[in-house]
Amino acid sequence: MEETKMTNSTIDQDAVATTSRIDKLEHKVHDLEADLNRVVEIAYLRGATEWVRINYPLHYERLLMQYDSCAA
Numbered sequence: 001m002e003e004t005k006m007t008n009s010t011i012d013q014d015a016v017a018t019t020s021r022i023d024k025l026e027h028k029v030h031d032l033e034a035d036l037n038r039v040v041e042i043a044y045l046r047g048a049t050e051w052v053r054i055n056y057p058l059h060y061e062r063l064l065m066q067y068d069s070c071a072a
Contacts, residue, residue: 040059044052045067053060 037059040052040056041063044060044063049060052063
């Protein structure tokens with residue numbers, strides 16, 4: 001039975017590949033969060049304020065302060 005040994009070079013390559021995958025996933029998460037923010041804002045502005053209030057309360061508070069001049 002042959003034992004598999006990982007060299008420092010192999011470990012370094014694996015670490016670089018893993019770091020690259022993590023960076024890509026972080027970028028994807030950031031993009032999805034930005035898309036969600038835009039969608040929730042559009043829904044709010046088009047009258048789905050109750051839906052936003054129920055499903056995204058933190059967004060609702062921000063949008064209420066941003067767009068409702070009476071809320072200030």
